Amino acid sequence: MSENSSEQTDWSVIIAIGATVLAFVFGGLWIGLGVLVGSVVALGWKKRHDGPFPTSKRSHDEPTPPSGELENHPRHDYGHESIVSQPPRSVSEPRKPVQQRESNARKSWIKPKKVRGSGKTWLGYDYPKAKRSYSIGGDSYEGEERVMFGRRDGQGIYTWANGTKFEGEWKRDKQHGKGTQTYPTGDKYVGDWQDGKQHGQGTYTWVDGRKYVGEWKDSVKWEGVEYDKDGRVVGTYAEGVYTIS
Numbered sequence: 089m090s091e092n093s094s095e096q097t098d099w100s101v102i103i104a105i106g107a108t109v110l111a112f113v114f115g116g117l118w119i120g121l122g123v124l125v126g127s128v129v130a131l132g133w134k135k136r137h138d139g140p141f142p143t144s145k146r147s148h149d150e151p152t153p154p155s156g157e158l159e160n161h162p163r164h165d166y167g168h169e170s171i172v173s174q175p176p177r178s179v180s181e182p183r184k185p186v187q188q189r190e191s192n193a194r195k196s197w198i199k200p201k202k203v204r205g206s207g208k209t210w211l212g213y214d215y216p217k218a219k220r221s222y223s224i225g226g227d228s229y230e231g232e233e234r235v236m237f238g239r240r241d242g243q244g245i246y247t248w249a250n251g252t253k254f255e256g257e258w259k260r261d262k263q264h265g266k267g268t269q270t271y272p273t274g275d276k277y278v279g280d281w282q283d284g285k286q287h288g289q290g291t292y293t294w295v296d297g298r299k300y301v302g303e304w305k306d307s308v309k310w311e312g313v314e315y316d317k318d319g320r321v322v323g324t325y326a327e328g329v330y331t332i333s
Contacts, residue, residue: 104131217242225249231258256281279304298322 104127112120215237221230231244240246240258247253256267262284263269270276279290286292286304293299302312302325309330314323323332 100131300325 108120108124108127111123115123215234217232218235219231220233222228226249227247229240229244229246231240231246232242233239233244234241239261241260242258243256244258245253245255246258251272252269254263254267254269256263256269257265259265263281264283265281266279267281268276268278274295275293277286277290277292279286280288282288285307287306288304289302290304291299291301292309297317299315300309300312301315303310305328308328309325310328312325313321314325314330316322321333323330325331
């Protein structure tokens with residue numbers, strides 16, 4: 089009995105109480121309060137660290153697992169100890185990461201080809217194209233589209249209801265690349281496009297025979313020369329500013 093009672097005695101509590109009493113008696117109110125707060129914090133930390141039961145020793149009434157039992161059972165609990173054994177995963181069938189499984193399920197029906205850094209992809213995937221032909225509100229399109237998004241992408245011909253017609257390259261529903269656009273007035277532009285605008289080198293020909301040849305920037309004549317119907321220079325453009333020759 090004496091041995092069990094001594095093991096259950098919590099000397100840290102007795103020491104904390106004694107130190108607090110001595111601090112109040114000999115140190116005064118503020119010192120006593122300081123020691124009291126420190127003791128409470130220390131006891132709380134000790135209780136949280138040690139837990140409600142000692143973990144360093146096994147209880148006298150706790151059974152000892154027989155030899156070989158741990159290997160024959162998938163789980164064993166003895167006090168606070170837990171041993172979990174799992175069968176090894178087959179090397180021939182490795183488990184795929186969750187992210188990879190979700191990604192495969194999400195795009196299994198479209199079969200995209202992963203092409204990073206090509207500049208013609210969406211989120212790093214080059215989705216397949218298909219030929220499409222349709223009419224909407226008087227406009228019509230015949231050409232390539234991305235299967236997943238239904239966007240004009242690739243070679244195609246688009247005709248607007250007002251008679252404007254573009255034939256060339258598309259990217260995400262916009263003229264992008266090389267293309268030719270004719271207007272209801274009879275004017276025509278042949279050259280580079282970027283994000284739906286005349287951008288790069290191109291030639292604009294008016295119905296009366298006049299012509300501009302040079303660089304475009306966001307559908308603005310930027311650096312080039314303008315000719316009359318007979319091929320004579322009538323003006324020049326420098327950084328978007330027109331000068332009559």
